[in-house]
Amino acid sequence: MKTRIDEYLAEFPKNKQESLIPILQGIQEQEGYLPEEAFVKVGQHLSIPTSKIFGVATFYNQFRLEPNGKYHVQVCRGTACHVLGSATVLEEMEKQLKIKAGSTTKDGLFSIEVVACIGACGLAPVICINGDFHAKVTPESIEEIFNQYRNQEESND
Secondary structure (H helix, E strand, O other), X not given: OOOHHHHHHOOOOOOOHHHHHHXXXXXXXXXXXXXXXXXXXXXXXXXXXXXXXXXXXXXXXXXXXXXXXXXXXXXXXOHHHHHOOHHHHHHHHHHHHOOOOOOXXXXXXXXXXXXXXXXXXXXXXXXXXXXXXXXXXXXXXXXXXXXXXXHHHHHHO
């Protein structure tokens, strides 16, 4: 049975190792992350050991090895946000969600991504959740922000 990954790989010549990064980018765009099966199939297609593909995927921070949560939290770590306390905001998020940046909660509800700059310096420190910006975030305001999304989830049930 042909999967979407197989169909995508058919667009690339076999054994052409310089296609590795564009292939991984395309699969991630299609799937939302790089599933385990992708490493095996790409390895077979390009004649590269799975371990080398995994090494490339974990070296570049553009690649995700697990899907984002329903609510994907981007934490700005740009200069303005850093100066105004985004490090402590990030620590509080990780503490409350019991995950590290780059991970997704077990229930699949939240994921955290650290970004270099969101481009909303006047709102610093700022986080973005699924495109919604939250300005002048403090460690004390994190729980309230997360509860808004949890309550939204409960009202959708």
